[in-house]
Amino acid sequence: xxxxxxxxxxxxxxxxxxxxxxxxxxxxxxxxxxxxxxxxxxxxxxxxxxxxxxxxxxxxxxxxxxxxxxxxxxxxxxxxxxxxxxxxxxxxxxxxxxxxxxxxxxxxxxxxxxxxxxxxxxxxxxxxxxxxxxxxxxxxxxxxxxxxxxxxxxxxxxxxxxxxxxxxxxxxxxxxxxxxxxxxxxxxxxxxxxxxxxxxxxxxxxxxxxxxxxxxxxxxxxxxxxxxxxxxxxxxxxxxxxxxxxxxxxxxxxxxxxxxxxxxxxxxxxxxxxxxxxxxxxxxxxxxxxxxxxxxxxxxxxxxxxxxxxxxxxxxxxxxxxxxxxxxxxxxxxxxxxxxxxxxxxxxxxxxxxxxxxxxxxxxxxxxxxxxxxxxxxxxxxxxxxxxxxxxxxxxxxxxxxxxxxxxxxxxxxxxxxxxxxxxxxxxxxxxxxxxxxxxxxxxxxxxxxxxxxxxxxxxxxxxxxxxxxxxxxxxxxxxxxxxxxxxxxxxxxxxxxxxxxxxxxxxxxxxxxxxxxxxxxxxxxxxxxxxxxxxxxxxxxxxxxxxxxxxxxxxxxxxxxxxxxxxxxxxxxxxxxxxxxxxxxxxxxxxxxxxxxxxxxxxxxxxxxxxxxxxxxxxxxxxxxxxxxxxxxxxxxxxxxxxxxxxxxxxxxxxxxxxxxxxxxxxxxxxxxxxxxxxxxxxxxxxxxxxxxxxx
Amino acid sequence: xxxxxxxxxxxxxxxxxxxxxxxxxxxxxxxxxxxxxxxxxxxxxxxxxxxxxxxxxxxxxxxxxxxxxxxxxxxxxxxxxxxxxxxxxxxxxxxxxxxxxxxxxxxxxxxxxxxxxxxxxxxxxxxxxxxxxxxxxxxxx
Amino acid sequence: xxxxxxxxxxxxxxxxxxxxxxxxxxxxxxxxxxxxxxxxxxxxxxxxxxxxxxxxxxxxxxxxxxxxxxxxxxxxxxxxxxxxxxxxxxxxxxxxxxxxxxxxxxxxxxxxxxxxxxxxxxxxxxxxxxxxxxxxxxxxx
Numbered sequence: 001x002x003x004x005x006x007x008x009x010x011x012x013x014x015x016x017x018x019x020x021x022x023x024x025x026x027x028x029x030x031x032x033x034x035x036x037x038x039x040x041x042x043x044x045x046x047x048x049x050x051x052x053x054x055x056x057x058x059x060x061x062x063x064x065x066x067x068x069x070x071x072x073x074x075x076x077x078x079x080x081x082x083x084x085x086x087x088x089x090x091x092x093x094x095x096x097x098x099x100x101x102x103x104x105x106x107x108x109x110x111x112x113x114x115x116x117x118x119x120x121x122x123x124x125x126x127x128x129x130x131x132x133x134x135x136x137x138x139x140x141x142x143x144x145x146x147x148x149x150x151x152x153x154x155x156x157x158x159x160x161x162x163x164x165x166x167x168x169x170x171x172x173x174x175x176x177x178x179x180x181x182x183x184x185x186x187x188x189x190x191x192x193x194x195x196x197x198x199x200x201x202x203x204x205x206x207x208x209x210x211x212x213x214x215x216x217x218x219x220x221x222x223x224x225x226x227x228x229x230x231x232x233x234x235x236x237x238x239x240x241x242x243x244x245x246x247x248x249x250x251x252x253x254x255x256x257x258x259x260x261x262x263x264x265x266x267x268x269x270x271x272x273x274x275x276x277x278x279x280x281x282x283x284x285x286x287x288x289x290x291x292x293x294x295x296x297x298x299x300x301x302x303x304x305x306x307x308x309x310x311x312x313x314x315x316x317x318x319x320x321x322x323x324x325x326x327x328x329x330x331x332x333x334x335x336x337x338x339x340x341x342x343x344x345x346x347x348x349x350x351x352x353x354x355x356x357x358x359x360x361x362x363x364x365x366x367x368x369x370x371x372x373x374x375x376x377x378x379x380x381x382x383x384x385x386x387x388x389x390x391x392x393x394x395x396x397x398x399x400x401x402x403x404x405x406x407x408x409x410x411x412x413x414x415x416x417x418x419x420x421x422x423x424x425x426x427x428x429x430x431x432x433x434x435x436x437x438x439x440x441x442x443x444x445x446x447x448x449x450x451x452x453x454x455x456x457x458x459x460x461x462x463x464x465x466x467x468x469x470x471x472x473x474x475x476x477x478x479x480x481x482x483x484x485x486x487x488x489x490x491x492x493x494x495x496x497x498x499x500x501x502x503x504x505x506x507x508x509x510x511x512x513x514x515x516x517x518x519x520x521x522x523x524x525x526x527x528x529x530x531x532x533x534x535x536x537x538x539x540x541x542x543x544x545x546x547x548x549x550x551x552x553x554x555x556x557x558x559x560x561x562x563x564x565x566x567x568x569x570x571x572x573x574x575x576x577x578x579x580x581x582x583x584x585x586x587x588x589x590x591x592x593x594x595x596x597x598x599x600x601x602x603x604x605x606x607x608x609x610x611x612x613x614x615x616x617x618x619x620x621x622x623x624x625x626x627x628x629x630x631x632x633x634x635x636x637x638x639x640x641x642x643x644x645x646x647x648x649x650x651x652x653x654x655x656x657x658x659x660x661x662x663x664x665x666x667x668x669x670x671x672x673x674x675x676x677x678x679x680x681x682x683x684x685x686x687x688x689x690x691x692x693x694x695x696x697x
Numbered sequence: 698x699x700x701x702x703x704x705x706x707x708x709x710x711x712x713x714x715x716x717x718x719x720x721x722x723x724x725x726x727x728x729x730x731x732x733x734x735x736x737x738x739x740x741x742x743x744x745x746x747x748x749x750x751x752x753x754x755x756x757x758x759x760x761x762x763x764x765x766x767x768x769x770x771x772x773x774x775x776x777x778x779x780x781x782x783x784x785x786x787x788x789x790x791x792x793x794x795x796x797x798x799x800x801x802x803x804x805x806x807x808x809x810x811x812x813x814x815x816x817x818x819x820x821x822x823x824x825x826x827x828x829x830x831x832x833x834x835x836x837x838x
Numbered sequence: 839x840x841x842x843x844x845x846x847x848x849x850x851x852x853x854x855x856x857x858x859x860x861x862x863x864x865x866x867x868x869x870x871x872x873x874x875x876x877x878x879x880x881x882x883x884x885x886x887x888x889x890x891x892x893x894x895x896x897x898x899x900x901x902x903x904x905x906x907x908x909x910x911x912x913x914x915x916x917x918x919x920x921x922x923x924x925x926x927x928x929x930x931x932x933x934x935x936x937x938x939x940x941x942x943x944x945x946x947x948x949x950x951x952x953x954x955x956x957x958x959x960x961x962x963x964x965x966x967x968x969x970x971x972x973x974x975x976x977x978x979x
Binding site: 152283289290291302321327328331341373393395401437438439441449450470472478479488503505546560573590598600604631633658661664 | 803
């Protein structure tokens with residue numbers, strides 16, 4: 001070191017200076033040097049050779065992360081070099097190394113002889129810790145933050161389990177370094193039992209690559225994940241290359257990628273890539289249950305009064321019976337929305353411009369595959385909407401919102417024998433919405449009652465264009481008051497409509513809140529483009545009833561239903577979750593009646609459940625379950641148990657998927673990982689019950 | 698029956714109307730919920746109250762048929778809000794509203810894309826209206 | 839116990855004559871004490887002690903000085919060692935000087951502070967106690 005180390009300061013209860021220049025400090029002796037602090041009962045300092053001999057229980061705090069306890073020691077005066085006897089090192093308050101003898105060299109290396117290393121709490125009952133690594137010699141390189149073991153022996157409760165001549169592990173303060181990560185076992189009914197051994201490669205501070213070979217009796221797979229961070233963005237790619245027995249001789253695999261860059265003035269460039277070798281790969285290897293892949297390149301900007309988006313999207317279906325060639329898989333779209341606030345006129349002036357095109361690879365203008373849609377149909381459309389609306393609030397509490405505007409659409413359908421020429425229209429529209437919200441302070445809480453009425457009218461008549469994008473229409477509190485409930489302008493609600501609604505809320509004193517919304521849409525002429533289960537068919541829509549019950553204690557259930565006057569429910573959905581101290585549950589139910597117009601030949605009635613329960617302060621169980629009430633069969637079920645204490649995490653999970661198709665068969669998937677805590681900085685800061693408590697009490 | 702209008706002479710609504718400025722949104726969801734909140738609470742530049750809203754959404758798949766086709770999605774959304782009285786700095790109201798919307802994905806990919814976009818727009822209208830309802834009844838101004 | 843004196847360069851012979859100079863002196867025959875006030879300087883062989891006020895207590899029947907009580911800020915120098923304190927009591931027969939009150943002792947380059955220090959002139963050791971602080975300078979002095 002070129003600069004002399006800072007002087008070491010000594011504090012003690014009493015100090016004696018003997019004749020031959022030896023300083024003897026006794027009683028609560030503390031020595032400070034840089035960020036090293038040492039506490040001992042007695043210290044003898046001989047100025048001539050500059051060494052410190054320490055007696056009594058010694059505690060050496062070497063920077064914030066490393067604490068060394070020893071019986072006696074002899075150190076250089078800058079406390080960087082020297083020998084400690086009966087030393088025990090605690091790193092990052094987790095990892096403990098106990099050694100008969102330890103010497104420190106150059107303030108960087110610490111060499112421990114006959115060492116026992118564990119991150120488990122060493123029980124004062126003298127029982128061996130849950131696991132420990134015994135080694136003839138351990139060298140800790142403080143600069144590289146690595147621990148090198150010679151002749152290491154791994155023991156569980158003092159039973160030797162395996163032996164390694166050489167072993168290198170990161171010390172707990174290390175955040176990023178190349179090396180093996182925790183291996184895991186994976187057993188599936190299709191691929192047999194295999195092991196995944198991830199290896200992390202640090203490529204500088206901003207990039208890393210993780211290679212995870214996965215071997216089993218029936219597959220050789222190399223998973224990879226590449227991540228890179230830039231100044232204004234980041235990208236990450238994951239994927240795999242596989243040769244397996246499920247499809248012998250085939251190169252299989254997948255590649256997912258995503259990235260996001262913040263450009264200036266608030267523009268964000270993002271991309272997502274999802275591609276796979278064959279329809280079954282993602283489910284065979286448990287990557288995702290998605291049945292359609294979406295790849296996208298998008299430029300977006302969102303501000304208070306302006307929203308801009310331009311994107312190119314590619315879909316790929318993995319569904320059986322769907323052929324990508326005859327599906328609109330390529331989409332380009334651009335959206336520009338802006339809100340103005342003219343001060344003399346008041347109110348808000350809102351414009352939205354939309355350009356959209358979707359293309360089918362096939363060029364066949366006829367419906368050869370018989371799905372009712374020309375196989376090669378492409379659609380281009382331009383839409384402009386401009387509306388002005390203003391809200392008045394009257395003294396008696398009535399709020400009136402008047403809106404008037406128009407929409408202009410231009411549609412161009414190509415490669416379709418039935419729709420050969422473009423069509424366009426200009427649609428005037430107006431609406432008046434009346435609200436009369438009232439509150440009341442009741443004995444056990446405050447209540448809100450808000451009747452709502454909207455009358456609206458939209459001109460124009462249906463265009464001679466196919467319904468490509470508005471085939472799935474929903475009706476809920478979110479579009480009760482919108483003038484056209486079709487998602488896209490290729491279909492519009494016309495003529496005069498009236499929407500009535502009542503909102504009711506009760507905010508209880510004990511933290512229980514309940515909400516209820518009721519609504520219905522009445523129109524002069526029925527719109528034949530509404531499917532039955534959309535709830536909007538006919539001149540009188542189904543009744544909409546939505547409710548929510550919430551408590552501050554973490555319980556909440558939200559539900560919505562559409563039913564007619566004979567109370568047969570066309571659509572109902574319910575979601576509930578509850579989070580308590582030791583457990584949390586989530587459940588959902590969906591009921592959709594059969595509806596040919598929505599490609600739903602049979603009704604859908606599905607119940608899902610997932611929950612976690614802390615059995616004890618170390619054991620946690622979780623389960624999930626998806627049940628189809630119509631076919632009376634489970635779609636998937638999963639169970640997991642986890643043991644976590646201060647020094648080990650054991651994770652066991654089993655997952656059963658029952659869905660099957662020609663390319664995918666039902667499968668059971670078992671996962672098992674053991675990871676020793678305390679060897680990498682990523683263990684989080686949570687405190688866990690230590691292994692002594694559970695055993696002794 | 699004890700009800701008084703929110704926008705009556707001394708109603709909470711009257712004290713909030715055209716006096717709340719929502720923080721500048723940076724995402725599509727933020728833009729949509731801000732638009733709904735400003736439609737309901739009125740727009741102003743010299744606001745007496747600042748309303749900060751954080752929206753989180755999550756999509757879950759439902760109705761998985763025997764072939765593994767996902768027929769239905771639920772879009773779950775929560776909005777955490779804090780209304781601050783700018784002159785006193787006191788928190789006039791804070792809390793979280795949550796709800797979900799659903800859409801079917803049995804149609805073509807562009808139909809599913811349109812349904813998904815519409816579902817998120819409806820969800821932001823619902824969360825905005827629920828938030829306004831909580832301000833109207835719970836805010837202590 | 840080694841030969842050279844840690845405190846002071848040579849073994850201090852406490853039987854050497856004690857020389858006292860001061861601005862003024864007042865003697866109290868009855869109690870057998872004398873009080874020197876103002877720039878008092880006491881010398882004994884190699885050792886020098888200066889203080890604002892020194893009370894000298896004589897042994898009975900004029901056999902010499904029993905002890906010295908120096909107060910008002912005392913500085914003691916002996917060879918290359920020096921010490922400072924608020925008060926110092928030098929008992930000639932026992933050859934011990936007890937300094938109290940924010941004692942500061944310097945030995946060449948290193949310095950020690952404490953509440954109390956007792957110096958044994960005969961065997962040349964100094965014993966400090968009461969939150970002793972020192973700097974173990976790493977330069978070789």
